[in-house]
Amino acid sequence: MDQKSHPPANDLKLQKQIFAVASGKGGTGKSTFAINFSLALAALGREVILIDADLGGADISNLVGISAPRYTMKDFISGEVTYLSEILEPTPSAKLRIICGGSDIISISNPYYQQKMKLIRNISMLEADYIVVDLGPDITFNNLDFFNSAPVGFLVTQNVDPIILGFYRFLKAAFVRRLKQEFRDEQFILNIINDFQNKGWSSTRRNLIGSIRAASQEVHTRLDEILETFQPKLVFNMVSSQAARKTADQMFSFILENFGFRLQTVGFIPRDRDVERAYEHSEPFILRYPRCDGSKALFEVLTVCGLNRTAAGEQVRGFADFFRYIKAEASNWQFIKI
Numbered sequence: 001m002d003q004k005s006h007p008p009a010n011d012l013k014l015q016k017q018i019f020a021v022a023s024g025k026g027g028t029g030k031s032t033f034a035i036n037f038s039l040a041l042a043a044l045g046r047e048v049i050l051i052d053a054d055l056g057g058a059d060i061s062n063l064v065g066i067s068a069p070r071y072t073m074k075d076f077i078s079g080e081v082t083y084l085s086e087i088l089e090p091t092p093s094a095k096l097r098i099i100c101g102g103s104d105i106i107s108i109s110n111p112y113y114q115q116k117m118k119l120i121r122n123i124s125m126l127e128a129d130y131i132v133v134d135l136g137p138d139i140t141f142n143n144l145d146f147f148n149s150a151p152v153g154f155l156v157t158q159n160v161d162p163i164i165l166g167f168y169r170f171l172k173a174a175f176v177r178r179l180k181q182e183f184r185d186e187q188f189i190l191n192i193i194n195d196f197q198n199k200g201w202s203s204t205r206r207n208l209i210g211s212i213r214a215a216s217q218e219v220h221t222r223l224d225e226i227l228e229t230f231q232p233k234l235v236f237n238m239v240s241s242q243a244a245r246k247t248a249d250q251m252f253s254f255i256l257e258n259f260g261f262r263l264q265t266v267g268f269i270p271r272d273r274d275v276e277r278a279y280e281h282s283e284p285f286i287l288r289y290p291r292c293d294g295s296k297a298l299f300e301v302l303t304v305c306g307l308n309r310t311a312a313g314e315q316v317r318g319f320a321d322f323f324r325y326i327k328a329e330a331s332n333w334q335f336i337k338i
């Protein structure tokens with residue numbers, strides 16, 4: 001796949017409260033985070049749509065116990081239905097609807113450029129307070145473009161080297177694609193970026209951003225805007241927060257120094273047997289085990305992101321308060337017995 005046949009989705013920037021959830025490696029708990037995060041927002045009274053856009057390994061429907069969705073992403077990608085809004089699937093939560101993926105269909109795991117643009121356009125047309133998009137882990141132009149088109153990007157990682165490596169690769173690729181999209185008409189800047197990519201990032205003395213700045217005064221404002229807006233939110237999953245905090249600080253410094261943007265770590269979710277147990281029963285953990293450590297950590301993520309507000313604008317100040325909302329939500333889900 002070359003860049004020419006897959007140009008970045010630059011003319012479409014999703015403006016609503018759309019959260020992309022990515023990782024760079026499978027199995028980090030991305031989908032588990034996406035569904036429980038979406039449910040937490042729904043429990044606070046927000047209209048939420050969760051989209052399973054992991055086109056190669058969709059599993060959101062399983063995580064909420066929907067074994068045979070009426071429609072899946074396949075119906076949209078194949079043109080069977082015209083609008084994404086036609087394939088919204090209700091859930092026991094009045095405020096949460098989902099768009100199921102179609103994992104068994106290889107042909108949709110890599111949609112053509114036009115299909116991708118149609119999907120991005122349709123996501124922006126959906127009506128909800130929040131839209132959460134669970135992406136595939138692979139570093140493909142599609143995943144990178146979905147990630148870059150959303151105003152807020154979450155990255156779910158673990159504190160182990162191979163997964164951190166995958167995370168860095170995804171992040172770097174997304175950032176470079178964002179730069180290439182912005183400077184697509186400035187060949188000399190594209191040359192600098194390509195040069196960095198070809199030589200390997202660590203072998204060069206000067207950093208990428210410094211080299212772009214040195215090359216041209218005129219691009220400074222545009223570059224600064226990218227650096228200010230490209231602020232992925234990092235969620236550590238299955239970690240002990242003390243060790244992960246250290247890694248988070250190192251990552252922050254490394255990224256700022258080498259790429260000039262700020263990585264924001266928004267939470268540390270522990271490895272929690274209750275999270276796993278809920279998963280084994282195809283049940284979201286915040287509903288099945290609302291008091292578990294995973295739930296508490298998820299509430300912290302909401303708080304750090306400033307999302308701990310009800311639809312009525314009331315601030316949810318502590319976990320005890322949040323617990324009341326998720327308990328009320330859980331009563332809509334029949335499998336839950338608190």
Ligand SMILES: Nc1ncnc2c1ncn2[C@@H]1O[C@H](COP(=O)(O)OP(=O)(O)O)[C@@H](O)[C@H]1O
Nearest residue numbers: 026027028029030031032270271272275276279
């Ligand atoms: N905080 C956690 N504690 C324990 N197990 C977890 C946690 N988060 C996810 N898992 C487990 O990790 C596995 C992969 O999770 P999943 O959300 O499907 O990952 P991904 O979507 O990134 O591939 C599942 O078995 C899930 O139960």
Ligand SMILES: [Mg+2]
Nearest residue numbers: 030031054059
């Ligand atoms: Mg997944």
